[in-house]
Amino acid sequence: MTAALHVHEPEETNDVMSRKSSSPLHKWLGGRHLGPLLPTAAAIALVPAVVTNDYFIDVANLALTFMVLGTAFNLLYGYVGMLSFAQVAFVGIGGYASSWLVTHTDLWQPVAFLAGGGVAALVAAVVGAVTVRLSEGAFAIITLSFTLLCAVVAAEWTGVTGGRQGIFGLPAPSLSLGPVDLVADTPRSYYYLLAGFTVLALWAMQRLVRSSAGTVMIAIRDNEPLAKAQGYATNNYKLAVFSFCAFVTGLTGALHVFRLTTIDPSIFDFYLMQVMLIIVILGGAGTFWPVAYSAVLFAVLPEMLRMADEARLIVYGALLVLGLLFLPQGVGGFLRARAMNRQLRDMRGGRS
């Protein structure tokens, strides 16, 4: 899917501004933007060493899942400006596709997971082909309806989805390498699997937003007509990013349901979407790491706020409203604005 992003692009950035040169590998990995990834990866790696209780490992598992889901949604909404309510549908589609493949075929699990992402991307390409050209509102509502439709199909298409009850008893992902048998059948072992995937996914997504295609994505969000007037096939970009995010989201969904060992139509519940929205809005739409960290916060927060779901949703709703009113750019946007002001002061200082 990323290939499509490069239809229009040379493989490297050619900003007018010259950049510090570095080794080709370092540059390919992300160059100067690699910075935040490394400490984050280190923190992720540290968790199993300090957390002894399985339950908290499971909370950490959820945090990693939210990190990828939130970041993928951030890519769409924060960077390209597409308010897609279909993300939760892609979680479900990836989950169902991989579950079906594992329970009905002899496909190797990692391949089935990737296929789950692939199916999600494929569906996204079809949905996107119709919707990316529509107005913001129509896009939001149609992606929302698509999610609702997915829930109905999941409940109805009993032969494939197991109906209301879903597909259950999913086997733990395993990998046999000669004498070594790796099985992710406990929260702890699953954590390693998820952690590896999360770091990889974060790296890929951050690589995308820092690339020249990423600049075009921001351009589309900030002013789509201008991007068109500058010769960019904005709909193709939107379609490609939509599909790419669906792939990442679908793959995350696959890993999520195999951790739960079951999938049923409740995967399409609006709750997950609400969580993704809050993560992105309060983290700061269009800022990469603040959103990733806010995902961790909103996975851990329910543990700190010991309250019923209703009360928690009231708190979330209030946070959403207050955030939009008083911190419209989120924490990330606030920090960025502060950094920018400092930079501007320096610039002005330099001029005088």
Place this chain on the structure above:
Amino acid sequence: MRTRTLAAAAALALTVVGCASSTDSPDTNSGPITIGLSAPLSGPAAALGENERNGVQLAIDQINQDGGLLGSRKLTLAAQDNACNPTDGVGSVTKLITQQQVSAVIGALCSGVTLAAMPLAKRYQVPLVVATSTSPDITTAAGKGGNDFTFRINPSDATLAVALSSYLHKAGDVRKVAILAEDSTYGRTGAAALQKALNDKGITVTGVDFVAQGTSDFSTQISKYRNNGTQSVALYISGADHLSFLRQAASARLQLPVTGRVELEGQNLEILKDEQFAGSSSVYPYSSLIKTPANAKFAKAYESAHKTPPTYESFEGYSAVMVLADAISRAKSSDPKAIQKALVKTDFTSLTGGTVKFDAYHQAHDKAFILQIKNGKTVIVSDVVT
């Protein structure tokens, strides 16, 4: 930029570490015995989960009043919300077992969550007592099916459906039945079981409609029943929808008896008393009208605490605790594995007068009841062993 990121990463690590430090130390030989409950306490099924929790709490209070178990060790309840979805469900059960160190888990009301909880019970070797989930797959996987730690005390829908269709067949005046079920595991498995049982008895099913939970308009279905020769409507819907359907049927003058899994109590009963629903019946594993001393005591205590008669979920929650208490006493230990061994040998008299004994698939066979409305009152027509 870099320092900020480092700070954030450190905060992230600290948050998780902070969580980890609050782990309790296990203690299985003295102090209170903790019973875990995973049930929906929020979302559309919250009302049912609340009923179950009330039943569980009542049982625990009664046991504690009578001096507790294993020589005056008190029972405590650890309840976790599972919101009726597997994500929260797995979290709730993992938390009960690994953090709150429960001796056994009761749950998880919604079949989908129960199916997700079963592997956890097996992995951590903690008994899971299923009290209200209806999916037949739970029993298939339990006991001989491979999951030794799962036990179910509520009857399967298939047996209830067979009992109901036998009754309808014998009663003789209903030969065409429409099924209206909610779009949930409960509704779908119930509807499928009843459809099969009715067909076996030669009763025609004129149609099966699955409505989304929270559906408020049933006018289309009501028109259909009025016009396609349906003689009775079997309901597998719950909560607000149940009442909603009955009211709309009443005001649209739908002259049909209802059957299926109808709660013939409370607001429903007010509507069903009317002549237009004459001959309505229901099959239920429980009724507050059951005339056993144990049940009378339970119903009275429940009603004084909650101002309403106990529901099916309250009964099952209460029973689950009682079955567990019985097993703990016989095991002479609050160790989960010992409780599991004792549970297998359960022979316990239920509130209904039936017997709770687990078969090879860890399925108990308590009594169920055919209920009917006569002269504006619910009466028990017959009971069956499921």
Place this chain on the structure above:
Amino acid sequence: MTATLGAAAPPALQVTGLGKSFMGVAALSDVEFTLSTGTVLGLIGPNGSGKSTALDCVTGFVRPDSGQILLDGESIFGKAPHLIARAGLVRTFQTVKLYDQLTLDEHMSLSLRGLYKAGRSGASRRRSAERKRATSWLVEFGLEQLRSAPAGILSYGQKKLLALAAVLVTQPRIALLDEPLAGVNPRIIDLIRDAILQANTEGQTFLIIEHNVEFITSCCSEVVVLDAGKKLAAGPPSVIWDDPAVYEAFLGRKGDGHAG
């Protein structure tokens, strides 16, 4: 990019019979004009006369109902905006459009990457030439100090300058400017006028919508007057101002309608 432009070459842009209606109301009918290579064509008319609609039709942002639009003799009628832009028709917008969160440098390079075909062929020599050109425009407009600042912080006039620079740096076949002077102070008007004249001297072709009479008179070689969606008059500026019909259209309808 055609390098050979002999006497027999078709005009840069030829529009004939252009029509467009919204909800049955004609916004444009039978509009025609011709733009020759190397010239500056002014498109004027009272508010709501259809100038911007005409520009939108030509650049593909609005799909015209009828007519013919030829760029160097080839039809671009009804094509998608980004394809028309890549073909060499590059525009600015009446309400200045920029990417608020992107830096000035990023604006320039996005514009070059999107539009300047040579920029994508990867010849590093060419790319460094582009880079130099971008820098020189920013210097010329006094924006070089702010090149790594996001465009959102610019003043209105600076935004207009940046939007113009982003078009001119790509050296498009035709630059279409929608009211480049509206709302900016005299100092910036001078900057913009000078930039347009300088680019024109270097061979740049322009189509400009503008209200500033003095600017039109001094910069345009040819003017087309639109009124109520129809072509009212055409000719060199000096001739046009003497046309009584034009005079009436402007004075008789002053303040009528809303932004068009």
Place this chain on the structure above:
Amino acid sequence: MDATYTWELLANGVVLGSSYALLAAGLAVIFGVLNVVNFAHGALYMLGAFAAYFFIPLTGYWIGILLTAATMAILGIVLQEGLLRRLPPDGAFSRSMLLTLGLAMIIQNGAIVLWGAGPRQLPEDSRPQGHLLLGDVIIPTGRAFIVVVAVATLGALYLLLNRTQVGRAMRGVSQNPTAALVVGISPERIGRLAMALGVGLAGIAGATLTPVFTVSPQMGITIVFKVFAIVVIGGLGSVPGAVIVAYLVGMLESFAGGYGSAMTQSISVFLFMIAIMLVRPQGLFSTEVRV
């Protein structure tokens, strides 16, 4: 299955369509004038139903409906002044969508905390009694009232939008944001009025259903998505389009459910929407021009 059945389905479709029309018209007004996709519409509809649940036993049916409409209209103004108007202007469109989503979460779950998740019904003596007989078709009075209220309300809305200065200004604004200034009405006033109308209509829709259905905090969840679909099919922001499509969808659902199953009924509107989007992405009655 005969003529009576068809007539009965038709009558059901009209009743269903009337509810949808009230909701969809409100949603379309808010979108058209304020460019806000109101995610809280379902929650406000639920609030309207609860308001009527409290009012009707005290005041009777008709005054109860009026009181509900007035209360909800005031709530609309409060929401506009207290929240929507205070949104930062950049990117206001998606922000307003998310703001109303947050609002919906608060109202929805607040109602559960406040009133419990269980269903409530009006006491027997507060409900409209009896039923109408049209030929062989039985229509309960409460359901007939839905149609009466909807037609009267939508008629009044039509007059307001087409015959009054402020209404014309509102329609003008939906096509061009500066139009209100031209006729000399402040955009703030237009915004307040739009929210008052939109939320008031949602309230009326909820109120008319109170005597017929049960009232519960979850009642707004599913219906709001359906109404969104209706507004999209009608052409975002087109009030007449929304009303026409609402009745069409009412019919469609009634017949899809009547001759198919409840499941065909519930997905018919979304399939209809997808079909329309493929053929006419801007909706059936849209006046929008998009590239």
